[in-house]
Amino acid sequence: MSTEKPRGGAAKEAFSGRTMFIFAAIGSAVGLGNIWRFPYVAFDNGGGAFMIPYLVALLTAGIPLLMLDYAIGHRYRGSAPLSFRRLHPKLETIGWWQLCICVVIAIYYALIIGWAMQYTVFSFGKVWGDDPASFFMKDYMRVSDQVTIGFDFIWPVFIATAIAWLVLLVVLMLGVQNGIGKMNVVLIPLLVVMFLIMVGMALTLPGAAKGLDALFTPSWGALADSSVWVAAYGQIFFSLSVGFGIMVTYASYLKPRSDLSGSALVVGFANSSFELLAGIGVFAALGFMANASGTQVADVATSGIGLAFIAFPAIISQAPFGTLIGVLFFGALAFAGFTSLISIVEVIVAGVRDKLGLSRPAAVSLVVIPLAALSLLFFPTTTGLNLLDVVDSFVNNFGIVTAALISVMLLSAGFTALPTLRDHINSVSSFKLGRTWMIMAGGITPLILGYILIDQVTKTASEGYNDMPQWFVNTFGWGMAAALVVIAFLLSRLPWSRRTAEAFTSPAPAIQDAYLDRKAIARHDPLTHYTGTAGRTAALDQDFSLRAIDRGTVVRKDAPWAHSAGENVPDGADRAQSRPATGSQSRPTEGELS
DSSP, X not given: OOEEOOTTOOOEEOOSSHHHHHXXXXXXXXXXXXXXXXXXXXXXXXXXXXXXXXXXXXXXXXXXXXXXXXXXXXXXXXXXXXXXXXXXGGGHHHHHHHHHHHHHHHHHHHHHXXXXXXHHHHHHHTTTTTOHHHIIIIIISOOOSSOSOXXXXXXXXXXXXXXXXXXXXXXXXXXXXXXXXXXXXXHXXXXXXXXXXXXXXXXTSTTHXXXXXXXXXXXXXXXXXXXXHHHHHXXXXXXXXXXXXXXXXHHTTSXXXXXXXXXXXXXXXXXXXXXXXXXXXXXXXXXXXXXXXXXXXXXXXXXXXXXXXXXXXXXXXXXXXXXXXXXHXXXXXXXXXXXXXXXXXXXXXXXXXXXXXXXXXXXHHHHHHHHHHHHHHHSSBTTHHHHHHHHHHHIIIIXXXXXXXXXXXXXXXXXXXXXXXXXXXXXXXSSOOOHHHHHIIIIIHHHHHHHHHHHHHHHXXXXXXTTXXXXXXXXXXXXXXXXXXXXXXXXXXXXXOTTOGGGTOOSSOOOOOTTTXXXXXXXXXXXXXXXXXXXXXXXXXXXXXXXXXXXXXXSOTTOTTSSOTTOOOOTTOOGGGGSOOTTOSOOOOHHHHO
């Protein structure tokens, strides 16, 4: 297995190269939402005209956020909790919050993969018959009339979900290079090939052109609707796996010299290209369905579980070579879901491993077995579908969005970390970033995320959620979302294990803010008690800590704390002028920079 030796010591797993990292990042980004969410969002928000706000959202929010996550993970070389702690001790809770979100997503995500696996087999005999909706709801999932928590297990679904967890356990046990990396290198090209074949077959179906017309015919008036732009930003945000620890964790496995900005561009455009491919395939098939039933495409267009497990089986039953289309579609759905599940659970494994100082096999066992138990206990049941519906909606719309919003606001306005992270990206990347990137990541993104959050909160609070009982929504929706914050805070208060040097050393100094940490800077106090923290970046062996302060770009002449005790600085002069220039021999010690 490929390893690297960071400053401070313990061997850390790594991808063998940038290509493998890109495959893994694409595998995380390309998930279920690319296939069953994007096509309908585009259709419902202006068709072809939607591509304009979608591209704007990709360039102004999606890729900048990818770069931000990459910078944190690559600079601080740890799991989400450890990387945020190394960035600044007060930010550790953000890392645990993102990890807790991954816990919730993982326990229901495996269920959907189990469905896709079974429906791949069902495609050979088209066992759903003439009424796919009734088959899925009544015969397959046997959905209870009561919205509650029950333990009436559906054993075929239970077994399929257990198989997904078992395969995941093996992959994660094999490690970053031999497990995660190699699995993505195999599955992502296979996924693309399978989907290309399916799309090619869908385009030959009678009525396919009708479906493509419905998808791509532009409604230019939609561009004047703010909700269309919000939908574009929401789709980009949810489909790129940003804001909940995945890309931070994966970037920590990159080698010290890795092109971060170039990788973000590749992953961002690859994800969007697959979404466009999925839109073509899905709407070509929906056009066939509308043509066969004598209805309009709008009458059969849907998204999510309804598209995948109700609409597509109906298409497969009527289409020429329907069996092959079904195997390709559900097989691709299973592969896309599995590569995303790998990344989601790896966030948890990495965090537990860093916190407790465990070996990979021990950490994987400690994480996967309890997650699998919770997943198998609550979801392959007659009440599991309603639980999935509520948990998925709230963890995405309120958990991920809120965590991302707060983290971006803290990094930009609270801790002024963007200049240092930008410098780190530029130190290793071919595509250089400037003030524009900081404006997009720290300005545009919080505004959009804030609007999405407020809109969702007000709508759900006033209208309720899908006519479900209030106690159920309060417990597994609002209650779950709030509990994640509390649990994250408590986890951040637990001590780090002394069995791992990773908890006590960092390849890069913490980011000291000229105002937030003004007393510590004035006294030359370290931010943490870990005096062994390295004072140089892993990438260039060049010190970036306190550079802005040294150069006077952060500390202003009127800063009340600019004159530290014991320093003879003329009244009104810039403290930076009395300090040595960046790169001089009289730098603070590594302990002072920790």
